[in-house]
Amino acid sequence: MAVTRRGSDAVALSTPPIGYDPALERLEIELLLEGVYRHYGFDFRAYAYASIRRRLWRRIEAEGLETVSALQARVLHDSAMMERLLLDLSINVTAMFRDPPFYQRFRQDVVPLLRTYPFIRVWHAGCSTGEEVFSMAILLEEEGLYERSRIYATDINEVVLEKARSGIFPLDRMQEYTENYLKAGGTRAFSEYYTARYEGALFSPSLMRNVVFAQHNLVTDRSFAECTVILCRNVLIYFDKSLQERVHGLFYESLSPLGVLALGAKESLRFSKYEDCYEIVSPKEKIYRKIR
Numbered sequence: 001m002a003v004t005r006r007g008s009d010a011v012a013l014s015t016p017p018i019g020y021d022p023a024l025e026r027l028e029i030e031l032l033l034e035g036v037y038r039h040y041g042f043d044f045r046a047y048a049y050a051s052i053r054r055r056l057w058r059r060i061e062a063e064g065l066e067t068v069s070a071l072q073a074r075v076l077h078d079s080a081m082m083e084r085l086l087l088d089l090s091i092n093v094t095a096m097f098r099d100p101p102f103y104q105r106f107r108q109d110v111v112p113l114l115r116t117y118p119f120i121r122v123w124h125a126g127c128s129t130g131e132e133v134f135s136m137a138i139l140l141e142e143e144g145l146y147e148r149s150r151i152y153a154t155d156i157n158e159v160v161l162e163k164a165r166s167g168i169f170p171l172d173r174m175q176e177y178t179e180n181y182l183k184a185g186g187t188r189a190f191s192e193y194y195t196a197r198y199e200g201a202l203f204s205p206s207l208m209r210n211v212v213f214a215q216h217n218l219v220t221d222r223s224f225a226e227c228t229v230i231l232c233r234n235v236l237i238y239f240d241k242s243l244q245e246r247v248h249g250l251f252y253e254s255l256s257p258l259g260v261l262a263l264g265a266k267e268s269l270r271f272s273k274y275e276d277c278y279e280i281v282s283p284k285e286k287i288y289r290k291i292r
């Protein structure tokens with residue numbers, strides 16, 4: 001009998017339903033992820049299991065289904081369902097100037113290094129809806145470095161990239177973003193960067209003049225050439241150890257000598273075989289520099 005569980009948060013917290021069999025549930029999940037990979041090319045097989053499981057059950061619940069296998073059947077026959085599932089699995093939570101001390105540190109410790117480069121290539125891997133990219137464009141603009149920068153912003157999910165390209169963000173988050181911007185060392189009026197349009201804040205298109213948004217999958221796609229800075233924040237946390245290691249390899253190959261790698265607050269290079277290839281620029285803000 002296929003495993004059945006209802007209730008969105010029930011997955012982690014409630015008692016298992018009658019017939020619950022963790023081994024069978026795992027098998028169903030593995031089969032679904034294998035099917036998604038083989039049919040659509042999205043490879044979630046090495047994502048952290050607990051998180052994937054929670055997300056799958058959320059989608060099962062939302063679709064009024066009963067089992068992982070039922071979801072698998074629907075996903076394989078309905079690409080619109082795959083699009084919804086992709087949004088669930090890719091977890092797109094983000095914010096402008098997220099973790100303001102990170103941007104403060106970046107201004108303080110990384111910007112002086114960047115001033116020594118005639119041309120700067122920045123890769124935002126897993127950029128979601130683009131808030132992080134606009135934040136970096138603003139920072140580089142204020143530091144007088146934007147003109148010589150090219151930002152490549154990538155994500156697995158085309159839907160979020162389309163939102164990023166629009167440059168429109170929810171108006172009701174502008175107060176939070178203004179506070180983040182000031183805490184991050186911003187010195188202008190944050191409202192200079194956008195105009196209010198109905199429910200949205202439209203950011204100045206000139207901030208995007210040196211940005212390229214593109215779909216890129218960290219699991220299956222190749223490295224980028226000669227990056228000066230790679231930011232991959234709050235993405236590796238969803239991957240299992242082996243996949244994290246693959247992605248560290250990708251970043252190592254993509255960074256130019258003395259290039260800078262920035263990870264999320266809960267991520268690090270510890271226990272990676274690439275750990276010794278970097279020096280730590282900021283242990284707290286997870287900023288590293290490639291030294292060998």
Ligand SMILES: C[S@@+](CC[C@H](N)C(=O)[O-])C[C@H]1O[C@@H](n2cnc3c(N)ncnc32)[C@H](O)[C@@H]1O
Pocket residue numbers: 090091092093094095098125126127128129132154155156157160216217218219232233234235264
């Ligand atoms: C939680 S968001 C982080 C957004 C931003 N970096 C930040 O810190 O605010 C994680 C992003 O990683 C993307 N992602 C997940 N798996 C990916 C993969 N295999 N390749 C590229 N991006 C991926 C998701 O689509 C999502 O937009």
